[in-house]
Amino acid sequence: xxxxxxxxDGVEITYPNGFTAVHQTDLTVExxxxxxxxxxxxxxxxxxxRAVSGFVAPSRGAVRIGGEDQTGLGPNARPTxxxxxxxxxxxxxxxxxxxxxxxxARGVAKRARRARAEELLALVALADQADKxxxxxxxxxxxxxxxxxxxxxxxxxxxxxxxxSALDLKLRQHMRAELRAIQRKTGVTxxxxxxxxxxxxxxxxxxxxxxxxxxxxxxxxxxxxSNPVSAFAASFVGEANQFAGxxxxxxxxxxxxxxxxxxxxxxxxxxxxxxxxxxxFVRPEHTGAGAGRNSLTARLQRRDLEGPFVNLYLATRSGAxxxxxxxxxxxxxxxxxxxxxxxxxxxxxVVLPAGPxxxxxxxxxxx
Amino acid sequence: MRRVTANGVLSAYTWGFxxxxxxxxxxxxxxxxxDTSPPSVTEWGGFTTKWYSFFWMPEAQIRADAVLRTLDRxxxxxxxxxxxxxxxxxxxLSLLLxxxxxxxxxxxxxxxxxxxxxxxxxxxxxxxxxxxxxxLVFWGRLGIGxxxxxxxxxxxxxIAGYPLLxxxxxLQRQPVELEEAxxxxxxxxxxxxxxxxxxxxxPALASAAVIxxxxxxxNYNTTMFAKGGACTFATEIGAMSRNPNxxxxxxxxxxxxxxxxxxxxxxxxxxxTRREMR
Numbered sequence: 001x002x003x004x005x006x007x008x009d010g011v012e013i014t015y016p017n018g019f020t021a022v023h024q025t026d027l028t029v030e031x032x033x034x035x036x037x038x039x040x041x042x043x044x045x046x047x048x049x050r051a052v053s054g055f056v057a058p059s060r061g062a063v064r065i066g067g068e069d070q071t072g073l074g075p076n077a078r079p080t081x082x083x084x085x086x087x088x089x090x091x092x093x094x095x096x097x098x099x100x101x102x103x104x105a106r107g108v109a110k111r112a113r114r115a116r117a118e119e120l121l122a123l124v125a126l127a128d129q130a131d132k133x134x135x136x137x138x139x140x141x142x143x144x145x146x147x148x149x150x151x152x153x154x155x156x157x158x159x160x161x162x163x164x165s166a167l168d169l170k171l172r173q174h175m176r177a178e179l180r181a182i183q184r185k186t187g188v189t190x191x192x193x194x195x196x197x198x199x200x201x202x203x204x205x206x207x208x209x210x211x212x213x214x215x216x217x218x219x220x221x222x223x224x225x226s227n228p229v230s231a232f233a234a235s236f237v238g239e240a241n242q243f244a245g246x247x248x249x250x251x252x253x254x255x256x257x258x259x260x261x262x263x264x265x266x267x268x269x270x271x272x273x274x275x276x277x278x279x280x281f282v283r284p285e286h287t288g289a290g291a292g293r294n295s296l297t298a299r300l301q302r303r304d305l306e307g308p309f310v311n312l313y314l315a316t317r318s319g320a321x322x323x324x325x326x327x328x329x330x331x332x333x334x335x336x337x338x339x340x341x342x343x344x345x346x347x348x349x350v351v352l353p354a355g356p357x358x359x360x361x362x363x364x365x366x367x
Numbered sequence: 368m369r370r371v372t373a374n375g376v377l378s379a380y381t382w383g384f385x386x387x388x389x390x391x392x393x394x395x396x397x398x399x400x401x402d403t404s405p406p407s408v409t410e411w412g413g414f415t416t417k418w419y420s421f422f423w424m425p426e427a428q429i430r431a432d433a434v435l436r437t438l439d440r441x442x443x444x445x446x447x448x449x450x451x452x453x454x455x456x457x458x459x460l461s462l463l464l465x466x467x468x469x470x471x472x473x474x475x476x477x478x479x480x481x482x483x484x485x486x487x488x489x490x491x492x493x494x495x496x497x498x499x500x501x502x503l504v505f506w507g508r509l510g511i512g513x514x515x516x517x518x519x520x521x522x523x524x525x526i527a528g529y530p531l532l533x534x535x536x537x538l539q540r541q542p543v544e545l546e547e548a549x550x551x552x553x554x555x556x557x558x559x560x561x562x563x564x565x566x567x568x569x570p571a572l573a574s575a576a577v578i579x580x581x582x583x584x585x586n587y588n589t590t591m592f593a594k595g596g597a598c599t600f601a602t603e604i605g606a607m608s609r610n611p612n613x614x615x616x617x618x619x620x621x622x623x624x625x626x627x628x629x630x631x632x633x634x635x636x637x638x639x640t641r642r643e644m645r
Binding site: 053054055074075076077080081082084086088090091092101102104105106149150152153 | 544549551552554555558562563566567
């Protein structure tokens with residue numbers, strides 16, 4: 001295992017203009033882990049990455065890599081390599097010199113540099129492109145050159161700043177698998193920054209959900225998706241139907257919430273007390289036709305066929321928007337006319353403290 | 368009567384402007400091959416290249432010519448040599464200062480940048496008289512009299528602004544990430560500069576050098592006040608043109624050569640820029 005663990009110990013980052021990009025944060029990324037930081041743009045995730053790589057000094061707290069305090073060390077003295085969002089390949093150097101640049105900086109002789117560069121280019125399946133300029137490569141190839149260049153310095157930690165965002169969908173999906181494979185093969189700790197939940201969910205061992213300079217939740221992909229602990233995490237990762245209201249009863253692991261659209265029962269993971277302002281979240285795939293223990297009466301607004309699935313959008317008389325995500329079994333999924341009953345089970349709904357929620361695709365489309 | 372349109376006014380203005388700019392140059396070029404002195408285009412004395420060949424003409428031939436006989440060829444060549452010497456110091460020094468300023472202003476973001484930008488560029492806007500005299504006074508206080516050295520120092524104060532502007536424009540187009548990536552891969556700041564920033568700047572440095580050279584060669588007013596007893600190409604032409612018998616047509620020949628060199632430099636520059644765009 002080549003990777004090292006990364007610890008943020010009470011790190012707080014305030015820019016000279018007074019803006020606190022990252023509030024006091026404690027975070028441990030295990031050695032050899034594929035760790036993603038997921039959040040909307042401007043949430044502070046890139047700032048954390050730059051603090052780990054040494055481009056930004058924390059205003060408080062310390063970054064430790066493999067147990068060693070990195071305070072006072074510049075980016076060129078840390079065992080990290082950063083893959084930039086725009087890749088930052090050196091346009092005037094051939095591919096192999098790009099890959100070998102870190103070795104050049106370490107004083108490795110030219111012949112040995114070239115040999116190592118070719119080895120790494122073979123690892124990323126670009127062995128025959130060594131003498132081209134980066135500008136002559138395709139987007140996916142440039143991506144792989146950036147990975148090879150970062151791996152050349154034998155980093156203990158590889159930091160990736162949304163490196164796939166410029167690629168088209170097909171290539172992005174392919175590169176996800178490739179990144180994951182490279183991470184497994186090398187055992188390097190990966191810290192991956194993204195605003196794309198699909199990327200985070202498919203690749204990561206663990207995910208930190210971040211908003212407004214704070215980490216809201218850390219957990220496995222399954223954990224973050226199925227057991228969100230904050231309103232933001234529930235609304236940002238995946239889609240969710242939301243009902244805001246007030247807790248009226250508490251019954252073991254469940255809580256009753258009174259909303260403008262009815263009274264519902266859901267899990268209560270944060271132990272909300274009666275009277276608390278809260279929001280109930282339930283996934284569209286856990287919302288179905290027919291009255292469950294929680295039910296609403298609504299009218300179909302739109303039906304989008306997505307092949308294996310059908311997305312149904314309904315609205316209640318009280319104005320709530322509800323999305324359903326049902327398998328396309330060929331049967332008629334829901335009445336097209338008039339009022340229908342939809343519902344969900346309390347075990348699949350979660351009641352969380354009221355707080356900022358992420359804007360959903362439906363919100364943005366509605367504008 | 369034809370109606371006067373906005374377009375008509377604009378094209379009349381444009382033509383007027385072009386004539387105003389280029390007619391003197393055309394007249395100069397014509398009179399540079401006219402065998403008449405003082406120079407004239409109305410009084411055609413026959414085609415000649417003697418105004419051009421003045422610089423390498425045998426001594427006997429010069430003495431045979433009534434106009435050329437009165438000119439001091441050695442002094443003129445000596446002054447031209449001085450200009451080259453000045454530019455040999457001024458061009459590299461301006462590039463160095465301009466480069467340092469450009470890197471500083473584009474890579475070191477501080478609140479003082481706005482003020483610094485004005486301070487560094489203000490000599491370009493300052494009248495040459497002031498630059499020349501202040502160099503004269505400043506170095507005089509330090510015990511260095513007016514001469515070649517003060518010419519160089521006075522010229523550098525404003526010529527450094529050209530590389531500064533050209534290199535800043537280029538640096539602003541280079542993503543900072545390239546330098547950060549190199550640093551992140553373990554390179555020292557010096558290596559980052561040598562391997563990443565400098566190669567990227569080379570075409571811009573070349574055009575800045577050409578422009579600084581031209582600015583140094585043709586500078587008259589700043590040089591005039593800083594030169595003391597020394598002379599340069601430009602001040603000597605100035606002196607010759609104040610000849611009471613009208614200026615000798617040799618100046619027209621020299622002027623024509625300068626135009627050709629300038630056009631050649633401009634074409635080279637735009638070719639370089641085009642290559643840099645690709």
